[in-house]
Amino acid sequence: MKKILIVGNAANKSSSSYNQRRIIKKNFESVGAKKVHIIELKPENLKVILKYDILYVMGGQIQELIYLINKTDFKKYLYEFIKKGVYIGESAGSIVLEDDTRWYFDLKRGSKDKYSLQLDTYKGLSLSK
Numbered sequence: 001m002k003k004i005l006i007v008g009n010a011a012n013k014s015s016s017s018y019n020q021r022r023i024i025k026k027n028f029e030s031v032g033a034k035k036v037h038i039i040e041l042k043p044e045n046l047k048v049i050l051k052y053d054i055l056y057v058m059g060g061q062i063q064e065l066i067y068l069i070n071k072t073d074f075k076k077y078l079y080e081f082i083k084k085g086v087y088i089g090e091s092a093g094s095i096v097l098e099d100d101t102r103w104y105f106d107l108k109r110g111s112k113d114k115y116s117l118q119l120d121t122y123k124g125l126s127l128s129k
Helices: 022-030 046-051 062-071 074-081 104-110
Strands: 003-007 035-039 054-057 086-089
Touching: 003 046, 022 035, 046 062, 054 062, 062 074
Parallel strands: 003 035, 003 054, 054 086
Antiparallel strands: none
């Protein structure tokens, strides 16, 4: 089975998705994945995604992923990764595949404080076409 990297940036400690990290890892291991790692991507470790076959981007705080996409070289490495690998996005991890995620904040605005903040950009990965 493949080498899998679980990206937990959106599922940080303040996210309700945080406790799902270990469950997701165990699920991949139970179906025979030979290597499963959970990581928080930072500007200095982005290139690590190129060593894996599957990139599983968790849900949670979407603004964490928007930052990663627009303020680091993540997009560059991801575009290189998807030439050979598989991207799986859960919730926020799939929403950021779109061109623009503003609709998500507009839809949720008023329901929780985290959706009322104004971001510098709402640009996503532009991979949903």
